Amino acid sequence: MSDEKLDIPFTSPAVPNAFGSGTTIRFNCHKGVSCFNACCKRADVTLAPYDVLRLKKRLGMTSEEFLDKHTVPFQMDQDGVPGLKMKTTDEGVCLLLDGENGCSVYADRPTVCRYYPVALLNVREKDSSDPAEKYSLIKEEHCKGHEEAREISVADYRQEQGCVEYDDMNREWYRLILKKKSAGPAVGKPSEMSLQVFFMASYNLDTFRRFVLSDSFRNTYKLSDVFYSGVEKSDEALLDFGFRFLRQVLFAERSVEEVTGIWEKRLAERKEVWDLRTKMEVERRQKEIDDRYKGDD
Ligand code: SF4
Numbered sequence: 001m002s003d004e005k006l007d008i009p010f011t012s013p014a015v016p017n018a019f020g021s022g023t024t025i026r027f028n029c030h031k032g033v034s035c036f037n038a039c040c041k042r043a044d045v046t047l048a049p050y051d052v053l054r055l056k057k058r059l060g061m062t063s064e065e066f067l068d069k070h071t072v073p074f075q076m077d078q079d080g081v082p083g084l085k086m087k088t089t090d091e092g093v094c095l096l097l098d099g100e101n102g103c104s105v106y107a108d109r110p111t112v113c114r115y116y117p118v119a120l121l122n123v124r125e126k127d128s129s130d131p132a133e134k135y136s137l138i139k140e141e142h143c144k145g146h147e148e149a150r151e152i153s154v155a156d157y158r159q160e161q162g163c164v165e166y167d168d169m170n171r172e173w174y175r176l177i178l179k180k181k182s183a184g185p186a187v188g189k190p191s192e193m194s195l196q197v198f199f200m201a202s203y204n205l206d207t208f209r210r211f212v213l214s215d216s217f218r219n220t221y222k223l224s225d226v227f228y229s230g231v232e233k234s235d236e237a238l239l240d241f242g243f244r245f246l247r248q249v250l251f252a253e254r255s256v257e258e259v260t261g262i263w264e265k266r267l268a269e270r271k272e273v274w275d276l277r278t279k280m281e282v283e284r285r286q287k288e289i290d291d292r293y294k295g296d297d
């Protein structure tokens with residue numbers, strides 16, 4: 001059915017059948033299950049951008065502090081597109097697990113934790129350029145929730161677990177990654193600079209905000225004052241813009257309009273600097289020669 005997919009979690013023993021949101025699953029998780037917290041003690045949680053935004057706010061940290069304290073980087077593909085996972089103890093216990101009380105950030109827990117044991121699959125179906133969201137079921141021995149009697153549709157499960165809001169916020173990012181995967185070598189390996197911008201716009205919003213509000217950025221792109229005041233105040237607006245900007249960075253789409261003639265102006269400025277450097281170098285050499293001759297007199 002599909003030839004491309006983005007799995008969340010990226011490595012999981014997912015049952016290979018992908019199904020739609022109308023499918024009913026048999027599952028329940030509550031404090032009374034015998035395995036309560038077992039999944040958080042072997043956590044393999046890949047983070048999407050909105051997960052990072054919610055967690056850093058919840059923990060009252062800057063992006064840098066959160067990235068440093070709670071995440072480990074990994075490469076999502078052979079071109080080095082950067083991904084993030086939650087940091088765990090050496091035994092695999094999530095650092096945000098609060099003993100027997102369970103998740104200490106439950107209302108802000110990441111997408112993977114909300115969905116588990118369902119996995120979200122972003123797939124590109126044949127003859128369609130639009131990605132479709134499908135699901136599969138992860139069955140791991142330690143998870144006894146599958147033995148519970150409750151039946152629920154995936155659509156209702158997504159509502160119950162608060163996945164809908166998270167998917168709405170991350171959807172454009174999933175699409176970017178799927179497009180990158182689908183295009184394969186056609187778009188080439190992103191430059192080191194593009195990968196750094198991808199990391200910053202996806203996960204390090206505080207730094208990305210400084211970048212977007214810088215004079216150099218303002219002088220390069222045609223964006224309104226209303227836009228700048230929006231991204232200054234709102235992480236969500238900044239995240240949305242980041243996904244739009246990444247289409248330009250990764251796929252050279254003209255998703256953000258540039259100031260007319262900016263590149264010609266930059267080249268001209270560089271030429272001025274280059275001419276000045278050349279002139280200074282010529283003068284320095286001439287002085288060396290003059291000084292040498294003076295010494296010979
Ligand atoms: S973030 Fe919360 S739900 Fe997710 S693995 Fe950690 S403790 Fe468990």
Ligand code: SF4
Nearest residue numbers: 029035037039143145
């Ligand atoms: S039922 Fe599954 S999801 Fe719930 S606590 Fe147990 S292992 Fe985790």
